[in-house]
Amino acid sequence: MKTALVFTLNGTRVEADPQPSRTLLEWLRDERGLIGTKNGCGVGQCGACSVLIDGTVRRACVVKLSSVGGSVIETIESLGSADELDPIQQAFVAEGAVQCGFCTPGMVMAGKALLAANPQPSETDIRQALQPNLCRCTGYTSIIRALQRAAGLPIQAADGTTSRPSDAAGDGGPPQSGTQAGPDSSEQPGAASTTATATVTKPELATATWSVVGTSPVRKDAVAKVRGERVFADDYNVPDQLYGAFAFSEQHHARVTALDCSAAEAVPGVVRVLTAADIPGRNGFGLQLPHQPVFADTVVRYRGEPLALVVAETVRAARKAARLVSARYEPLPVLHNPDEALAEGAPQLHQEGNTAETMRFRRGDVDRAFAExxxxxxxxxxxxxxxxxxxxxxxxxxxxxxxxxxxxYSANQGSGAFRDMIAASLAIDPADVRVIFTPAGGGFGGKEEPTVQIQACLAALLLQRPVKLTLDRSASVRISTKRHAARIRMRHAVKRDGTLLGIETYTVCDAGAYLSLTRPVIFRTVVMAGGPYQIPNARLESHGVYTNTNPAGAFRGFGSTQICYASELQMDKIADQLGIDPIELRRRNALAPGKTTTMGHRLSSGVGYLATVDRVAEALEIARNTIEPAPGKRLGVGFASAYKNVGIGKGLPDEASAAIELGPGGQFTVYVGATDIGQGSDTVMAQIAADTLGVAYETVSVVSSDTARCPDAGMTTASRQTYISGNAVACAARTLKSRLDQLGGTPAEIYAATADPAQLRVEERYRPPATAKPPEVFEEADTSGPEGLAVHFNYCYTTMAAIIEIAPDGGDLKVLKLITAQDVGRALHPQNVYGQIEGAAVMGYGFGVSERFECGRNGKATLSLDALGLPRSLDSPALQSFIVEEPAADGPFGAKGLGEIPLNPAAPAIAAAIHNAIGRYIDTLPLGEALPG
Structure with a gap:
């Protein structure tokens, strides 16, 4: 007879079966229903499962349940009470240290342990304490500020003013016109800062005024996330559910000659093993070309393609059996890179060949520009x-x-598209599929296409039982899309005074095994090739090429990130060769109202690029005179800019619908198809609705991306939802307000007096300004219209400076500070805007300095979080952010978009700083691989 384990859990004595193979995390979630402790990796690398054991922060995924006898265990559920948050939770809410929320409980628990042991930590102490915990959304700076706030430490704003947390309570009101100063996380006396425009110390202090746009009320989801109460897909459980696990291809390219599932089927608890033969409909999916198999059948084209799905009574049985599925292969030649794929006589991965997409664009007289x-x-x-x-x-x-x-129930970036793809594979009517968006623990483009959804639905339909399919981290990395690797040849024709005359590019992107979203990525590498500069002559060519690796798909930046690295380093090389200051060179060629983009779009208004340059240049001048390098190191400064589209453009449909209804007690509900993947779109939609209706923010709730309840809004992509869905919400709110004004009375009175509540629901559709489809061959672009060739209806602009220190031989690179300014049109929720800027800047730092995915075709596979080179809290630089507001004429309250563009200038700014310090340009990323260890 086993002796029960006895320990204390959240203040209560409990007994548990020791179960030697079970982890504490599994027991907490499966036996106790404590879902606030998350499973992000299962191997102790992300910290999402952080709990306190005898006051020490531990990662529950690697703690055996059998080892905790006699211990005192605290989870996120132990903090605060039903009526009041713990001070650390309050600080996270106040500082906007919550985006997707998946890492938040672990971060809060790490902070709890730190402040219990060290009530007055330095910023370095805080960064050290957070080092085991990954965050992919915030860039860590708001989390650091939250812990400083919880500790009662001074908070230093970007303008140099310092306040105690109690001084900063409340909302700062509408933003001033022009530029706003954001948080500065430089480690200086007084520690990190808070957003000057709005901080809130308690959730109930969310603004109740009727003018909430431009202020920072508490996010609609913030309190639930800091409590660990937000229910993500893996947190759902229903009676009689089964569990799934994939059997993956172990070959990069091979013909499947046999698939043996008998050993898997013999594992106790296995209910069924599903393969391509079980799919009643289309064995293929894809937003633009549905040729990626749901299950690989005759050929595998990358290591990690699903061959089968094992469905069992338990997760452990499913995963054990999946490892026993055996395939026999006939190896086929592996295409390691686009050069091999484009070589004469190369094996063809698809019937249409190895070229996934090509775009060629010409404007002006390019040959003459280079000759002159x-x-x-x-x-x-x-x-x-x-x-x-x-x-x-x-x-x-x-x-x-x-x-x-x-x-x-699943996270995604477009429920309507997921519904349609599921229905096509199941051979049922899309109306018979309801997709309910669950909170997304990050997305960044990677959740625009299905990974597990079609297979889980197939199993549920065939077995007539609920099926949950959750990937472990290595499976997630193996199956998912990636950012396109790119090789870019670029040259500029320039006058001696720095005027840009012409540009020519030849870009090749690795599309991986299937098309995914390579087409718009290739389009962006052409459209954004010239940067935020006027260049009258252009010849631009870009190709996406199939190879035997993971499909490359949507990723924050969508091709503009890669081309920005090339174009901005070119600007620095031009400045260097001509002896012109790099900032001045950018000013001389800057896009502004009346100027024309490289594609030939004549801009009329809403162009805040020069303001971003000026704001960053001013802050850089101050910073570079106050920062000293460590002994034996050199200081370097670099500067880079970027611009990016708002919306899909290219003449494609880009509309969205929204509905608003008045309910009991005068409460309003907004229904939108936009998915909140951490960026805060639900909150912004509520703000837009509240201000347009003229009601309090607290009276508005949001239901998002449920295909049975919400109108469609397309994908959450291309920095489009604030602009597109925000306008749809504003349209619906105006219509409903007009109806309510005619009825008379308060909203609560109107609802009580209305016999037919359907009269109190309004749905409207918003269509943005039309865009043009450019020629995709080397034909002269037609720019004769009033706007020229408007391939997009609007753009956002950004500038960044990097300050680094580095050894004279190029070793010991440390990015000390990034200073960034972004034109967002208008900041509807400034705190969220700063959060997006900070998170994207640190993601850009990782892209530039340390990150790389390897699928294993060259002998190395990076299938864990530690292997991917992700920035952690000790890596991330200090950040200083500024908001530039140059309103968009058609944007809701003047807003544009912002989620992607802050990422782009980080890598070239850091590379420019390295050149400034040691005189060396590095043309290949990540920079860390090219420098001495």
Whole structure:
């Protein structure tokens, strides 16, 4: 007879079966239902499962349950009470240290342990304490500020003013016009800062005024996330559910000659093993070309393609059996890179060949521009494949029923598209599939296409039982899309005074095994090739090429990130060759109202690029005179800019609908298809609705991306949802307000007096300004219209400076500070805006300095979080952020978009700083690989 374990859990004495193979994390979630402790990796590398054991922070995924006898264990659920948050939770809410929320409980527990042991920590102490915990959204700076606030430490704003946390309570009101100063996380006396425009010390102090746009009320989801109460897909459990696990291809390219599932089927608890033969409909998916198999059948094209799904009564049985699925292969030649794929006689991965997408664009007289140039500057640049590394692994719960036939609980970036792809593979009507968006623990583009959803639904439909399919971290990395690796040849024709005359590019991107979203990525590498500068002559060519690696798909930046690295280093090389200050060179060629983009779009208004340059240049001048390098190191400064589209453009549909209804007690509900993947779109939609209706923010709630309840809004991509769905919400709110004004009375009175509540619901659709489809061959672009060739309806602009220290031989690189300013049109929720800027800047730092994904075809596979080179709290630089507001004429309250663009200038700014320090340009990323260890 086993002796029960006895320990204290959240203040209560408990007994448990020791179960030697079980982890504390499994027991907490499965036996006790304490879902606030998250499973982000299962191997102790992310910290999402952090708990306190005898006052010490531990990672529950690597703690055996059998080892905790006699211990005192505290989880996120132990903090605060039903009526009041713990001070650390309050600080996280106040500082906006919550985005996707998946890492938040672990961060809060790490902070709790730190402040219990060290009530007055330095910023270095805080960074050290957070080092085991990964965050992919915030860039860590708001989390550091939250812990400083909880400790009662001074908070220093970007303008140099210092306040105690109690001084900063409340909302600072509407933002001033022009530029706003954001948090500065430099480690200086007084520690990190808070957003000057709005901080809130308690959730109940969210603004109740009727003018909430431009202020920072508490996010709609913040309190639930700091409590660990937000229910992610893997947190859902229903009676009688089964569990799934994939059997993956172990070959990069091979013909499948046999698949033996008998050993897997013999494992106790296994219910069924599903393969391609079990799919009643289309064995393929993809947003633009549905040729990626749900299950690989005759050929595998990358290591990590699903061959089968094992469905069992337990997770452990499913995963054990999946390892026993055996495939026999006939090896086929492996295409390691685009050069091999484009070589004469190369094996063809698809019937249409190895070229996934091609775009060619010409404007002006390029040959003449180069012939008349005083200087021609050229270079070749390479950027790597990168993993999204969202903290929440892919997960789906599929529940069968009579109507709809399948209900799907899963994170995604577009529920309508997921519904349609699921229906196509199951051979059922899309109306028989209901997709309910669950909170996304990060996305960054990686959740725009299915990974587990179709297979989970297939199993649920065939077995008529609920099926949950959650990937472990290595499976997540193996199956998911990546950022396109790129090789870019670029040259500029320039006059002696720095005027840019022409540009020519030839770009090749590694599309991986399937098309995914390579087409828009290739489009962006062409459209954004010239940067935020006026260049009258252009010849631009870009190709996406199939190879035997993970499909490359949507990733924050969508091709603009890669091309920005090349174009901004070119600008520095031009400045260097002409002896012009790099900042001045950018000013001389800057896009501004009346100027024309490289594609020929004549801009009329809403162009805040020069303001971003000026704001960063001013802050850089101050910073560079106050920062000293460590002994034996050199200081370097670099400067880079970027611009990026808002919306899809290219003449494609880009609309969204929204609905608003008045309910009991005068409460309003907004229904939108936009998915909140951490960026705070639900909160912004509530703000827009509240101000347009003229009601309090607290009276508005948001339901998002449920295909049975919400109108469609397309994908959360291309920095489009604030602009597109925000306008749809504003349209619906205006219509409803007009109706309510006619009825008269308060909202509560109107609802009580209305016999037909359907009269109190309004749905409206918003269509943005039309965009043009450019020629995709070397034909002269038609720019004769009033706007020229408007391939997009709007753009956002950003500038960044980097300050680094480095040894004279190039070793010991440390990025000390990034200073950034972004034109966002108008900051509807400044705190969220700063959060997006900070998180993207640190993601850009990782892209530039340390990150790379390897699929294993060259002998190295990076299948864990530690292997991917992700920035942690001790790596991330100090950040100083500024908001520039140059309102968009058609944007809701003047807003544009912002989620992607702050990432882009980080890598070239750091590379420029390295050149400034040691005189060496590095044209290949990540920079850390090119420098001495």
């Amino acid at each position: 140039a005083d200087v021609v500057v050229e270079g070749e640049y390479c950027t790597p494949s990168v993993e999204h590394a969202y903290l929440e692994p892919e997960s789906c719960l599929a529940v069968p029923a009579d109507s709809p036939r399948i209900t799907v």
